[in-house]
Amino acid sequence: DIQMTQSPSSLSASVGDRVTITCRASQGISSYLNWYQQKPGKAPKLLMYLTSSLQGGVPSRFSGSGSGTDFTLTISSLQPEDFATYYCQQSSSTPITFGQGTRLEIK
Amino acid sequence: EVQLLESGGGLVQPGGSLRLSCAASGFSFSGYAMSWVRQAPGKGLEWVSSIRSSGAPTYYADSVKGRFTISRDNSKNTLYLQMNSLRAEDTAVYYCARHISGDWGWDYWGQGTLVTVSS
Numbered sequence: 001d002i003q004m005t006q007s008p009s010s011l012s013a014s015v016g017d018r019v020t021i022t023c024r025a026s027q028g029i030s031s032y033l034n035w036y037q038q039k040p041g042k043a044p045k046l047l048m049y050l051t052s053s054l055q056g057g058v059p060s061r062f063s064g065s066g067s068g069t070d071f072t073l074t075i076s077s078l079q080p081e082d083f084a085t086y087y088c089q090q091s092s093s094t095p096i097t098f099g100q101g102t103r104l105e106i107k
Numbered sequence: 108e109v110q111l112l113e114s115g116g117g118l119v120q121p122g123g124s125l126r127l128s129c130a131a132s133g134f135s136f137s138g139y140a141m142s143w144v145r146q147a148p149g150k151g152l153e154w155v156s157s158i159r160s161s162g163a164p165t166y167y168a169d170s171v172k173g174r175f176t177i178s179r180d181n182s183k184n185t186l187y188l189q190m191n192s193l194r195a196e197d198t199a200v201y202y203c204a205r206h207i208s209g210d211w212g213w214d215y216w217g218q219g220t221l222v223t224v225s226s
Contacts (some may be wrong), residue, residue, distance in 0.1 A: 034212035037115075044144075044152060048208050052174050055214065087152055091211035095152040096142075106213035 002026050002090050006099035012107040014051045015077045023088035025073045032092035035064055035073045036099075039084045047086075048073065080106075109133040109215045111203050116220030123193050123224070129186040129203030129217055137181035140206040142213060143188050147198035156188065157211070171197075182211070193224045206209075 003026040013019050023033065031051040036044040048064040051071060056077045061076040075082055083106050088099040112187070115127040142157040156177040157166045165177050176189040186203050200221050204213035 032210070034207075034210075038152075043219055044213075045200055045216075046207070046214050047185065049210060049212050049214070089152070089212060094157075094211070095168050096157075096211055098152045098154070101151045 001028060001095055002093060002097050004088055004090055004097050006088055006102050008087075008094065008102060009100065010103040010105065012105045013078055014107045015078050015080055019075045019078055019104065021073045021086055021088075021104075023066075023073070023099050025069045025071075025090055025092075027094035028068045029090045031067055032090055033064075033066065033071045034089045035062075036087045036089065037082075037084045038087065052088055069093040078104075111205065111207065111212050111215060111217035113201065113217045113220040115204050116201065116222045118223045118225065119193055120226050121194060121224055124189070125193065127188040127190065127203075127220060128203055129188075131184045131186065131202070131203075131205070134205070134215075136179075136184040139208070141179060141186045142204050142206065142214070143177060143186075144204055144216075145197075145201045146219075149197040150199075153199070154167045156184070157206070159207055164217060188189075190222070193222075195224050198222060 005024045007022045033051045035048040038044045052064045063074045086102045110132045112130045140159050143155040158177045174192045178187045200219040202219045203217045205215040208212045
């Protein structure tokens with residue numbers, strides 16, 4: 001199974017900050033990496049697919065990069081609605097696996 | 108508008124069974140692979156099972172293999188998850204989700220249905 005490790009597990013930041021979340025795969029997954037945002041009591045929402053493709057309706061302040069084993073999600077200027085938990089997910093092979101999540105909190 | 112509406116969750120005793128349903132609308136259901144993903148209380152996301160658009164093949168996480176069965180009825184635009192031999196560790200919110208075309212990620216999710224396994 002491919003293990004996905006996110007860092008940090010939690011992060012405090014302020015509105016307007018630039019934030020980067022890292023996701024590392026235990027083996028190469030090419031560009032088969034997706035990112036989700038989840039708010040309390042809500043379903044996950046797809047942000048980025050295939051590493052760097054922005055899902056429709058997602059603000060352009062979100063961007064993704066990486067390849068192979070190391071990936072990043074960057075939020076260029078945090079907005080109040082961005083405080084949530086973020087998950088990476090590999091779609092290279094089954095079993096499909098997620099990172100443990102990064103909780104982004106208001107400083 | 109794409110909508111996925113899960114139902115069938117509830118409280119069940121260990122060893123019991125439950126069938127979840129997910130009614131899809133707003134898209135051509137028969138053209139998409141579908142999945143179930145779960146989230147235990149206060150925990151992260153866990154992929155459970157997937158099914159191709161035609162109904163086969165199907166795929167399962169090791170944690171549910173042999174106990175859960177995914178299926179679909181394309182004539183009814185509905186996805187199912189039959190859960191047998193339920194355990195306490197199956198307690199979670201279960202989401203149905205539509206696959207991104209050509210990928211094993213999900214672009215639309217239902218609101219989830221809570222399954223609680225407890226005596």
